[in-house]
Amino acid sequence: MPELPEVETIANGLHRHVAGDRIESVWIGSKPEPLKSRPRDIVKTLEGAKVERVRRVGKHIVFDLDRGSQWIVHLGMTGRMLIASPESEQARHTHLIARLTSGRELRFVDPRRFGRLEVRRESFQGPGSEPLKISSGDFQRLFHKSKAAIKAALLNQKLLHGVGNIYADESLFRAAIRPRRRAYALTRTELSRLHTALQEILKEAIAAGGSSVSDYVDAEGVAGLFQFQHCVYGRQDEPCRRCGSLIKKIVVGGRGTHYCPRCQR
DNA sequence: ATACCGACCTGTCAGC
DNA sequence: TGCTGACAGGTCGGTA
Numbered sequence A: 001m002p003e004l005p006e007v008e009t010i011a012n013g014l015h016r017h018v019a020g021d022r023i024e025s026v027w028i029g030s031k032p033e034p035l036k037s038r039p040r041d042i043v044k045t046l047e048g049a050k051v052e053r054v055r056r057v058g059k060h061i062v063f064d065l066d067r068g069s070q071w072i073v074h075l076g077m078t079g080r081m082l083i084a085s086p087e088s089e090q091a092r093h094t095h096l097i098a099r100l101t102s103g104r105e106l107r108f109v110d111p112r113r114f115g116r117l118e119v120r121r122e123s124f125q126g127p128g129s130e131p132l133k134i135s136s137g138d139f140q141r142l143f144h145k146s147k148a149a150i151k152a153a154l155l156n157q158k159l160l161h162g163v164g165n166i167y168a169d170e171s172l173f174r175a176a177i178r179p180r181r182r183a184y185a186l187t188r189t190e191l192s193r194l195h196t197a198l199q200e201i202l203k204e205a206i207a208a209g210g211s212s213v214s215d216y217v218d219a220e221g222v223a224g225l226f227q228f229q230h231c232v233y234g235r236q237d238e239p240c241r242r243c244g245s246l247i248k249k250i251v252v253g254g255r256g257t258h259y260c261p262r263c264q265r
Numbered sequence B: 001a002t003a004c005c006g007a008c009c010t011g012t013c014a015g016c
Numbered sequence C: 001t002g003c004t005g006a007c008a009g010g011t012c013g014g015t016a
Helices: A004-018 A039-046 A136-143 A150-155 A165-174 A188-207
Strands: A023-028 A051-057 A060-065 A070-074 A080-084 A094-100 A105-109 A116-120 A248-252 A255-259
Touching (some): A004 A060, A004 A080, A023 A039, A039 A070, A039 A116, A136 A188, A150 A165, A150 A255, A165 A188, A165 A255
Antiparallel strands (some): A023 A094, A060 A070, A070 A116, A080 A105, A094 A105, A248 A255
16 A cells, blocks of 8 residues: 555654654564564564664654664554554454554554554665655666666666655656656656656645545545646546546556556656 | 566455 | 455565
């Protein structure tokens, strides 16, 4: 589910609410898929630890704990990390609850169980480069050798981390580039345009609190608003906001891909 | 070395 | 009303 703007919104909300708080105890559910670290290591690392900072790296939420360890959470497609009061009802598919000294709880809920939790000691860097920090020159160097379709390359987290299906489609529309174009075949001008478009779109989406397509909500349970600004994602057979042509939907790299056949070349 | 493709899961919705 | 199949914001590992 959540891509960079959604994870950024969640991480910022978590930081506001739990930075400085301490984890008193941890409950872990019975399903093993969400756990990348052994349950006993998760419990041992989290219990008694103080949360110093919560931030986003790629699509990961990183809790920096005292004693130098980190709690890393990836939300997969349907994961949520919610701040809840102990009295509130436990949602279906709750896999972990961290009780905090303040009396609140952090709850990890994930119906499809594609999300992942782990604890680690060394600093987590993420698999690729940060889309909002990379320079235009580095961005061009990242893609100009790839034989993959530019859409697939944008989704490759080892190159850029944080971009997912929605923002790949939206940034290719703004840069007026067809999703199936081979990355290495793009001109410097086109890659520069894509770099600008991607950074603009990600910043606009963060300002709108992310996109709520089916069930995304932030740490406080609030939906995002950027879905109302989508130009192509989810708009197949609807008129392009710029030229009026009907938006097409195809499959690129195994993912549903939306584009305007007239604006994008 | 690179690039597709299915598998991993549950929920929802369209179509019959 | 109820069943079936397709599809979903992501990632990984196997295969070609």
